[in-house]
Amino acid sequence: MSDQIRVLIVDDIAETREHLAKLLSFEPDMSVAGTAASGREAVELSKKLRPDVVLMDINMPDMDGITAAEHLAAEVPSAAVVMMSVQGEADYLRRSMLAGAREFLVKPFSSDELSSSIRQVFAREREKQARTPITPIPGPAAAGQPRSEERTQTEPGRVVAVFGPKGGIGRTTLAVNVAVAAASELGMRTCLVDASFQFGDVGVLLNLNPKNKSIADVLPDLESGEIEGLDNFVINHSSGVRVLLAPPSPEVAELITPTAIKRMLEALRATHDLVIVDCTPSFNDVGLAILDMADTLLTMLTLEITSIKNVRIFLSLAEQLGYGPEKIRLVLNRADSSLGIRVADVEHSIGRRVDHTIVSDGRSVVYALNRGVPFFLSNREAQVSQDVLRLAQAVAGPRTADADGAKKGAVKKSLFGRR
Ligand SMILES: Nc1ncnc2c1ncn2[C@@H]1O[C@H](COP(=O)(O)OP(=O)(O)OP(=O)(O)O)[C@@H](O)[C@H]1O
Ligand SMILES: [Mg+2]
Incomplete structure (x- = not known):
């Protein structure tokens, strides 16, 4: 990537194309790589010209901008799309972001808005490319980080279940x-499993939407015990995290059995330092x-009475299941929200201390979510990112005695006659 930002302008109205080209000609660090009058032409030209940024209109005959952005994400991923539309509706924004667009400009916009959006998108793209692992499999190294893939994987990695007995708590x-923090900052070989099998959101947060690469595709192998191909379905994210996505359609979730899951987690922990599982409630x-199977249960709660009540119930259930107190780490999310309940009240109510707290930061978190770039990457200095790093350091630490005990064959109780 050269220092000049090469921009492809896509709009069906010739006058708009000319106007945008003129605005860009005043920017010393930008050049117009070409212009296109439809989505289809934009995709074809991008393949040839390899622009850094594609300035894309949404409503165009032939192929619209959102469909063109989807094609570009698959066929010319180095071209970052900045979407332009007169409609600023949430649905357009969301669809554009899901299609892989990096930025959304509502017409009419000023020349300053235009140039700063292009610069930002370009800078983020360059940062992302710098982070892209050089040897993706089996070593998902983030740039400059010492990696642990050299270690002989005689010791299994740690399985960390991110759990919480209530929906929508983070x-x-x-x-x-x-x-992302464990992979990019701590240099751990990390696999993230989306075990929210019906409506998994991990792909959206990481802007990953590949075809035929999810747990659904590896299920037959997991059932038959032939798991050698599992690695083929794990996606390498640019942060260094390796990701196993949830099935694309909810009905597949019913076909997933405990045996398949156990085989999958055993296989993943044999080849990773850390296996993080996003669970359902x-x-x-x-x-x-x-x-x-988890060594550590990050049990999440928020400062809401329903969430606290459910954690209290879960903790007594966990005791019946034979999970020792060390296996469970309580994580209070949005801990600084002033909602009439204090952390001390929570601790008193559930009879144990909260182990970790994460601040509330709707701005960073929701912005990151809508862009498909984790806030730990896009807003590294924010308090919420620092809280996340502390938590990642804690889960990356020595395995708890309790979990080791469980591995050595400690007899565990069963709740409802599990398979
Ligand atoms: N620390 C935080 N500060 C601000 N907003 C947050 C924080 N953590 C989560 N959120 C927001 O709360 C909402 C729910 O988060 P998330 O989807 O991660 O929860 P979940 O428990 O996985 O939900 P689900 O039950 O749908 O799986 C999202 O809009 C997210 O952006
Ligand atoms: Mg979720």
Whole structure:
């Protein structure tokens, strides 16, 4: 990538194309690589010209900008798309972001907005490329980080289940960012598993949407015990995290058995330092198989009475399951929200201390979510990122005595006659 930002302008109106080209000609660090009048032409030209940034209109005849962005994400991933539209509706924004667009400009915009958006997108793309692992399999190294793939994998990696007995409390947010922190900052060979099998969100947070690469595709092998091909379905994210996505359609979740999950986690822990699993709040047999296998349960809660009540119930259930207190780490998310409940009240109510706290930062978290770039990468200095790093350091530490005991064959109780 040269220092000049090469921009492809895509709009069906000739006058708009000329106007945009003129605006860009005043920017010393930008040049117009070409212009296109439709989505289809944009994709064809991008393949030839390899622009750094594609300035894309949404509503165009032939092929619209969102479809063109999807094609570019697959065929010319180095071209970062900045979407332009007169409609600023949330649906357009979301669809554009899901299609891989990096930025969204609502027309009319000023020349300053235009140039600063292009610069930002370009800078982020360059940073991302610098981080891309040189040897993706089997060593997902982030740039400059000491890696542990050289270690002989005689010792199995640690399975960390990110759990919480209530929906919408930040499990996926935390699982994704802790995994990114462990891989990119701590140099750990990390695999993130989306075990929210029906409506997994990990792909959205990481802007990954490949075809035929999810747990669904490896299920037959997992069932038959032929798991050598598992690695082919794990995606390398640019942060260094390796990702096993949830099935693309919810009905597949019913076909997943505890046996398949156990085989999968055993195989992944044999080849990774850390296996982070984004769980659902449900207690079905598959969910319990994951909790059983985990060395550490990051049990999340928020400052809401329903969440606190459910954690209290879960803690007594965990005792019946034979999970020692060391296996469970309580993580209070959005801990600084002033909602009338203090951390001390929570601790008093559940009868144990909160082990980790994560601040509330809607701005960084939701912005990152809508862009498909984890906040740990895009907003590394934020307090929420620092909290995540501390948590990643804690889970990366020595394995708990409790979990080792479980591995050595400690007899565990069963709740509902699991398979
Ligand atoms: N620390 C935080 N500060 C601000 N917002 C947050 C924080 N953590 C999570 N959120 C927001 O809370 C919402 C729920 O988060 P997330 O999807 O990670 O939860 P979840 O427990 O995985 O939900 P689900 O039950 O749907 O799987 C999201 O909008 C997310 O951006
Ligand atoms: Mg989730």
